[in-house]
Each structure stands twice: as C-alpha cells, then as structure tokens.
Amino acid sequence: MSELFNVSANPHVRSKDTTQTIMRDVLIALTPASIFGIYNFGVDALIRIIVGIAACVACEALYEYFMHRKITVSDLSAAVTGLLIALNIPSTLNVGFEIVGCVFAIIIVKQLFGGLGQNFMNPALAARCFLLIAFTGPMTNFVTDTFSGATPLAVLKPGAEPGEATSLLTLFIGNHAGVIGETSVVCLLIGAVYLLVRRVISLRIPAAYILTFAVLIFLLAPGHQFDAMYMLKEICGGGLILGAFFMATDYVTSPITPNGKIIFGVILGFLTFLFRMYGGSAEGVSYAIIFSNILVPLIEKVTVPKSFGKKKPAKEAK
Amino acid sequence: MGKCTFKGGVHPFDGKEFSKDKPIKELFPEGDMVYPLSQHIGAPAVPVVSKGDYVLAGQLIAEAGGFVSANIHSSVSGTVKAIEPRTLATGGKCNSIVIENDGKYKEVEYEPKTLSELSREEIRERIKAAGVVGMGGAGFPTNVKLTPKNPEEIDYIIVNGAECEPYLTSDYRRMIEEPDKVVMGLKVALALFDHAKGIIGIEDNKPEAIRIMQEKVANEPDIEVKVLKTKYPQGGERCLIYATTGRSINSSMLPADAGCIVHNVDTVFSIYMAVIEGKPLTKRIVTVTGDGVKEPGNFYVWLGMNYRQLIDAAGGLAGTPEKFISGGPMMGFSMYSLDVPVVKGSASLLVMQKDIVSRVSASACIRCGRCGEGCPSHLLPAKLAGFASRGDEAGFTKFDGMECVECGSCSYICPAKRPLTQQIKAMRRTIMANRKKK
Numbered sequence A: 001m002s003e004l005f006n007v008s009a010n011p012h013v014r015s016k017d018t019t020q021t022i023m024r025d026v027l028i029a030l031t032p033a034s035i036f037g038i039y040n041f042g043v044d045a046l047i048r049i050i051v052g053i054a055a056c057v058a059c060e061a062l063y064e065y066f067m068h069r070k071i072t073v074s075d076l077s078a079a080v081t082g083l084l085i086a087l088n089i090p091s092t093l094n095v096g097f098e099i100v101g102c103v104f105a106i107i108i109v110k111q112l113f114g115g116l117g118q119n120f121m122n123p124a125l126a127a128r129c130f131l132l133i134a135f136t137g138p139m140t141n142f143v144t145d146t147f148s149g150a151t152p153l154a155v156l157k158p159g160a161e162p163g164e165a166t167s168l169l170t171l172f173i174g175n176h177a178g179v180i181g182e183t184s185v186v187c188l189l190i191g192a193v194y195l196l197v198r199r200v201i202s203l204r205i206p207a208a209y210i211l212t213f214a215v216l217i218f219l220l221a222p223g224h225q226f227d228a229m230y231m232l233k234e235i236c237g238g239g240l241i242l243g244a245f246f247m248a249t250d251y252v253t254s255p256i257t258p259n260g261k262i263i264f265g266v267i268l269g270f271l272t273f274l275f276r277m278y279g280g281s282a283e284g285v286s287y288a289i290i291f292s293n294i295l296v297p298l299i300e301k302v303t304v305p306k307s308f309g310k311k312k313p314a315k316e317a318k
Numbered sequence B: 001m002g003k004c005t006f007k008g009g010v011h012p013f014d015g016k017e018f019s020k021d022k023p024i025k026e027l028f029p030e031g032d033m034v035y036p037l038s039q040h041i042g043a044p045a046v047p048v049v050s051k052g053d054y055v056l057a058g059q060l061i062a063e064a065g066g067f068v069s070a071n072i073h074s075s076v077s078g079t080v081k082a083i084e085p086r087t088l089a090t091g092g093k094c095n096s097i098v099i100e101n102d103g104k105y106k107e108v109e110y111e112p113k114t115l116s117e118l119s120r121e122e123i124r125e126r127i128k129a130a131g132v133v134g135m136g137g138a139g140f141p142t143n144v145k146l147t148p149k150n151p152e153e154i155d156y157i158i159v160n161g162a163e164c165e166p167y168l169t170s171d172y173r174r175m176i177e178e179p180d181k182v183v184m185g186l187k188v189a190l191a192l193f194d195h196a197k198g199i200i201g202i203e204d205n206k207p208e209a210i211r212i213m214q215e216k217v218a219n220e221p222d223i224e225v226k227v228l229k230t231k232y233p234q235g236g237e238r239c240l241i242y243a244t245t246g247r248s249i250n251s252s253m254l255p256a257d258a259g260c261i262v263h264n265v266d267t268v269f270s271i272y273m274a275v276i277e278g279k280p281l282t283k284r285i286v287t288v289t290g291d292g293v294k295e296p297g298n299f300y301v302w303l304g305m306n307y308r309q310l311i312d313a314a315g316g317l318a319g320t321p322e323k324f325i326s327g328g329p330m331m332g333f334s335m336y337s338l339d340v341p342v343v344k345g346s347a348s349l350l351v352m353q354k355d356i357v358s359r360v361s362a363s364a365c366i367r368c369g370r371c372g373e374g375c376p377s378h379l380l381p382a383k384l385a386g387f388a389s390r391g392d393e394a395g396f397t398k399f400d401g402m403e404c405v406e407c408g409s410c411s412y413i414c415p416a417k418r419p420l421t422q423q424i425k426a427m428r429r430t431i432m433a434n435r436k437k438k
Helices: A019-041 A043-066 A079-085 A093-114 A124-133 A152-156 A168-173 A184-199 A202-222 A228-236 A240-247 A256-278 A285-302 B120-129 B170-177 B179-190 B207-216 B237-246 B265-277 B307-313 B372-373 B380-389 B393-400 B411-413 B420-437
Strands: B022-026 B032-036 B062-064 B078-087 B093-101 B155-162 B197-203 B223-228 B262-264 B283-289 B297-302 B323-326 B348-352
Touching: A019 A043, A019 A079, A019 A184, A019 A240, A019 B393, A019 B420, A043 A079, A079 A093, A079 A124, A079 A240, A079 B062, A093 A124, A124 A240, A168 A184, A168 A228, A168 B179, A184 A240, A184 B283, A202 A228, A202 A240, A202 B283, A228 A240, A240 A256, A240 A285, A256 A285, A285 B283, B022 B170, B022 B307, B032 B078, B032 B179, B062 B283, B120 B265, B155 B179, B155 B237, B155 B265, B170 B207, B170 B283, B179 B197, B179 B207, B179 B223, B179 B262, B179 B265, B197 B207, B197 B237, B207 B223, B237 B262, B262 B265, B265 B283, B283 B307, B297 B307, B307 B348, B372 B380, B372 B411, B380 B393, B380 B411, B380 B420, B393 B420, B411 B420
Parallel strands: B022 B297, B155 B197, B155 B262, B197 B223, B283 B348
Antiparallel strands: B032 B093, B078 B093, B283 B297, B323 B348
C-alpha cells in the first residue's frame, strides 16, 4: 500500500469552542437586556438594534470585499459590535447618526487597524464616544413617550439640580430613562452569569472594576460619604453594569494576563469614579474604558506571569 | 485529602471508554521484526550481531553506545536479515536490525533473583542490561535516571499513573491486571536509595486503579497512592512532581534537583521484570484505539512488530480513517505510513475517522487569553507564537519560550484554531540548534 496518511504537528484534537461560538454566547448574553430595552423604549429600540447589527455587518463585509480580504462576518464579532452600539444609544437617536457610528466603529476603529484582534479600542465604545462628542444633544436626549427628563444618574451627580430620585428597585429592574441597553441591572446580570458559566469571561475585570468603584464612592463621594444607598444607586445607575461585564471584558482591548485584568479593573473603577464625580457629564464608564484600553499594552508589560518553576537568580547559583 | 493538581491545563475529550475495559491480550508477531537502534534518548545502540546470525528471543542484539544509551534485545528467535535504515513512527529513518521471525520463540535462559540477594550496584546493572528506558514516550534510559548525582537527596520516586493523554489505557490496564508487579518494581527502585518514599499518582477518572493500588500498598509504609485531579497534562513530569510533592522545577533542572525521580507505570513494571525475573525489555502494552478501528483494545506486544498487525488485532479498520497517531492525540506523532515497528516508547496506536486538524483553519487571535490559562508552564503562548512568526529569538527567550513543554494545550484550547504549539515548537528547535552551533 503506497497510500500516505495525513500528518500534522501535535495536538491532533481541538476544543469545540471557536471565535464564532464565543461571539454567539455574547449575543445570547445580551438578549435579556435587549428585550428589556425593546419593552422599555418600544419599537424605536427594536429598529435601532436591527439597524446597528445590519450596519456593522454590512460595513465589515463591504470593507473586506473591496480590500480583497477574506469575508469574516460569520465570526459574529461585527454583529456583537452592532448590538453594543445600539444598546449604547438613546432610542430617540436619529438612525442616520447611528449608522455613522457603526461606520466609525467598524471601518476606522477596527478594520483600519488590522481587523479583528488588532483594534486597540473597543469599537462600540469608541463609536459611542464619537457620537457623544459629535452629536451631544441627540445623544443625551432621553425624553421618550414614557420618560421625561434626566436619567437617574444625572440626578445623583454631585452638584446637580435636585430632581425626582429613582428608587433602587426601579434602577435594578430598569424601567427608567437611559440608553437602550443599560437600564435593567437584573437583565444584564442574567447575561453576565451566562457568560461566567460558559467561561467566556472571568470575574477578574468586572469584580475589580465594580469593587474599586464602590469603595471609592463609599469613602470619597462628595456629599455622600459612607452613604450605602447612594453607592448602590451609583452602581446600578448608568452604564456601569453593561460596561463592566460586556465591554471592559472585551478580549481584544483588555489585558491578556490574569493580574493585568485585575489592574485594568482597578484603573477602570478609579477613572469612572473620577469622571462621574468630577467630570462634565454624569456618565463616565465609556470614557474610562476607552482611556484604559490605551493603557493595556503597558499593563501587560508589567504583568507577565512568572513561568512555572522559575527561580530567583540567586537560587540558581549552585 | 484533597486531590492533587497543578495550575493550568485543559480538559480534552478523554476517549478512554473505547478500550478501558478491554483486558490485555497477548499478540504473537508475524513476519519480519524491526529493531531500531535509537529507541531512547542518547547515543544509538551498537549492533552486536551481523547479517545471517541466528538469535534467540531475549538475546542482546545491540548494546548501549554510551552512558546515556540502552541495550536492545531481540523479542523473537530467528535470523538477522539485514541492518538497514527503516522508517519510524515519528516519521524519520533510523538504522535498524531486521530479524526474520522463525515462529519458534526459542528463548535464552533467564536468571530470576530476589530483591534481598541483590546489591544496589547489581540492581542498576540488571536494569541497564535489560535495556529498560522510560516507556511514557521520551525513552530516557532508566538506569541513568536511577543514578543521580546526589543519591542521598532523592526523597521521592513517583510512579506516573496519571495517564492524562486521552484514549490511552495501557497504564490503567497494567495497574488493574498486574498491580503486584508494579508495586514490586517500585520497591526495587526504592531499594536504591536510603530514605526515598514511593508515590503512585493516579487521576481520579480511574477509580478502579486507585482502589486496587491502594489495597496493594496498604501494608507498604513507604508507598502512598495519591489521587490526582483529571486534567491534561497532569502526567507531565513537572506537573506531576508539583501535584504530588509541591516542588517545582524548570527547564534547566532535572527532577532529581527537586529530590524526585518519575517513572511511568510500564517502566516500573519493566524494572520488576528486569531485576526480579531477569528478563530484558522485549514486550510492552500498546493501546490500539479510536473510532477508526473496529475492536479497540489493549495488547501485550512484542517489540519490533509491525503496526499493521496491531490494526488487524483490533479487528481491522472501520471505514477509511484519515489519521493514524502513534501515542495520544495531544502529544503523539501522526504517521504517514503504517510500515513502522513498535518500539519501547510506543504506548498506543490511535486511529481517527476524521482528521479534525485539517478541517479547521486559523483565524485572527482575539486575545482571549485561554492559551495562557491552559499553559502548565504559565507562559503566554499567543505572545510566544507571535515572536516565533517574526523570528524574534530574543523576545521569545525573554518571555521564557524555552520553558514550554510542548504539551499542546494552547493549540487545543485556542478558539481561533491557531497552531500555537507548532509555531512555538519550531522556534524552540531553531533556538536549540543555534545554541548547539555556538
């Protein structure tokens, strides 16, 4: 028999998880929050979600087609970006503006830097920040048929004009004003638990992030020191839960090293505290994550794990 | 007592169901027998027979070609047909002694001894004479391993019963079917040292083996069975030492530097055969398994036998399998031809219906970090593979690429299906070759 069999380097088996299954898990995990967003903000939210996903997938496919690259939309990463953009805008935002955000995220932030795995900023958050700067008014207009006026977080902002305080329960369930996907803490946590159980994310970043933020608020929040209720409302309000579990944990733009993840989370907590308490806007999560994304290479550099069995040089001398 | 383990590792499909309940079956060889002169780490053995000579089963046909080398014996009686290069399971060619089996199995006379009548020197001599080498795959000469620089510093002799490679069940069957000889082999090894204790490490997916071995060592104060968490590569030397003793070694150290000597189950069995029964290493257990053979099983095989005969023994091929692996799926070698002989390190022949690796294609790294979490050496494989692809030797060494044990966990776990192990392995080979040149 002169037949030759297939050869390859070891190992000869591969795990079932692929980039696609991981992205699919993220989409599944975001489903409860998306459904709540549609329930909360109506058909407007549904349209924004569909447009966001479609625009991002189309941008990626078209760019890769014209650049003669392999079309990679089936890895679902563009769909995740699209969904995250939709969840990070108000349901009232002009759909045209949303599409501009999607183009910015996929073409400028992701593809121009080399595509999946090469972008140094979270594309969805970069798009949100871009939209916030370019279209500040429409991006912060949270008046809908059901809700009027400021978000709960804006009311909590130190020095803000007194407004109607939202109860912690309302913040937890999510039937209040805000961007489409951030309002329901309970729905976001259901998704987060799913990601943790599926081992798509670890607790390192979100736990370090939320804990640092909580401790700082509890100890140092201007006018609300040692106010546990204020601290809980700050945690549940705004984009902290969405950001901590779904965007700060983005593989590409967070440190690859275990200790780096914790440092990354601590920096995020500190920056979010700073931006929310002393910044110009009530929100701080997006900017904190974008800013920390840029620090990732530095964090990785100082957190390279010690290899197994490595001894201190002094011990090696025999 | 908690289960012993290490940090890192992966959980591949274990596939042991195929063959774990199949008793060891003895397999008589047919046709020509091939004995490669390099079945071990170190210098090739030197033939002591020539073409036309008649040899008996158990007769020395090639002797150790240096300190780190091993004797080779014929497993059958017959006539030396040729000494010529033959293909090995690892893909390369090696000068081999070919013997025409006369089917009579006429054996040399063996000289059984009891442990008490042997001195330490005689024990080592008998192990050396029998050509015993590490049978987990690496093939390090056992007598050399048992002759460390500072014998008084050896605290533990660890028997590796982890068998963490998926599909393999040869060590498992050995522990179940011949536990007394395994324990005796360990006692022989322990007799070489003043205060060494024996540890038998077994993964918790083999409760039957754990039960039997615990029973057998109940009256042995110096031997302990340690239950290991089932995880690949639990049976890797460094992982096993850490899991059972809490000591850690790196690439520049030998286990003996941490006061440990690690032996595979079948190696310990061979020590028993060599020292007590006086028989050279001419047979071993091979697991023939996978969805590509009709009747997977465990076989007691004469060394030098052709792999094709293993397939026949396992009921023949099922359909048209795409991949043939010598060893386990994680660290084994895929073979382009089955015309290769069983050697001392051949633990298994795995036949797979589908070649999964050829069906996946690598995509961009998404920096998920799973490779780092799975790495038993706590490295960052994604980064190392990056250095490797750029040919950056300095960066590769700085990030401890030379500490890699090539276990394959990173390639296995990578969701982007990147050939990380392959890239890192290639770079390690380049660096080692360059070091030799200097």
